[in-house]
Every structure is written in C-alpha cells, then in structure tokens.
Amino acid sequence: MTLKATLDQHNVTLVAVSKTYPPERIMAEYEKGQRIFGENRVQELTAKYEALPKDIQWHQIGHLQRNKIKYIASFVHLIHAVDSFELLQEIDRQAAKYERIIDCLLQFHIAKEDTKFGFSEEEAVALLEQQPWLHLQHVRICGVMGMATYTDDETVVRQEFRQLKKIFEHLRQRFFADAPSFKEISMGMSGDWHIAVEEGSTMVRIGSLIFGSRN
C-alpha cells in the first residue's frame, strides 16, 4: 500500500516536512491536495509562509528557541517540540499579542542518543502536577512528540514508540481526562513511519520519502 493509503486507513495525519526544499516543490504537493507542511528553521518557515498560499497549515517541528517565537506566532498552526515550561510561557505571551491560541505538543526524549531534546516522563509529570500551565490562556497542549533512535534495529525503534504511546496515555488519564484536544502522538519519519503507525501514531512527519533525499 502507498504511504497515503496506509495513513488514511489508520486515520493518521501527514505532515509533509518541506525543510530545505524550494517553494516549487511544496506547490507540487499542494496541487495534489497536501495542506500541512512542517519546517524546523524559523527563518525558512516565515519565508515560505509569506511566499505560499495562506490555506497551508504550517507546523514548527524542530527545536525552537524562545527568542524566535515572535516571528511565527501570528500564523503557526502547531508547535511540535515544546521541551520546557519557559518555552510554553513565551509561546503563550506571543500568541496573546495576536489573540490566538497556539496548539503545542510536549516533546519527549525517547531515543538513546543524547543529542535529542525533550522531557523525560518524570520531568513532564512534575511540571504538569504544579499546574502553572493551567494559567496560560493562549496555548493548548494537544499531545506528545518524539523521535526514535536513528538505527536499523526495529526492535529499539518500536520499543521507543511504544514508550511514547505509554507516556501519552498516562498523561491523558492523569492530566487531560477532560480535554478531548489532547489527542496527538507525533511520531514517525521517512525511515520508521510504518512502525510508528503500528504503535499508535496519530501524526507522522515525513520529508525525504515525499520530496527525495536532502543534501
């Protein structure tokens, strides 16, 4: 089955990761019906937002610096990689200026590599228990995001996705039982999306499989 048919069957949202690819390539996917695109660099994201049709939903998928939020706060649709309360607070502050509520995912560190950002489950629980985030009126926590270890060992990748799904279920029961908008598990990329879908992903972030390999 093709990527799109499989995702449709499982009700999984496709974020087409267009970082490094020029606007023409994005337009080619747009013409085929794709409306959700993901970028990981703010400067590139804002340039593409300005150049391309306004019904595109732009997702910020990579690590985000606090001082860059102001450039995307007026239009960004979902921020995938929130890894601190300070970041969430600043997103809230910037969103307030535009009278918006910005949807966010909490990023979890599930991979073996320590180069990847994200909360541990304990850190997130400690933060959510203190509840300062409940006072933020301009952000909505919609779920979790994670990246698996970059390895050919499917067992490792599967175990990490399973761990993220467990974290999601745990947080949902404990903190978001009354929040139907807490529903997203953003996991799976070009090399591991099929495993992610089997393990309960609701949103995959796929670049090279759609656009071809990046340099």
Ligand SMILES: *Cc1c(COP(=O)(O)O)cnc(C)c1O
């Ligand atoms: C680049 C990137 C992707 C997509 O990677 P591919 O291997 O090209 O599918 C997904 N998520 C994040 C956070 C990325 O930076």
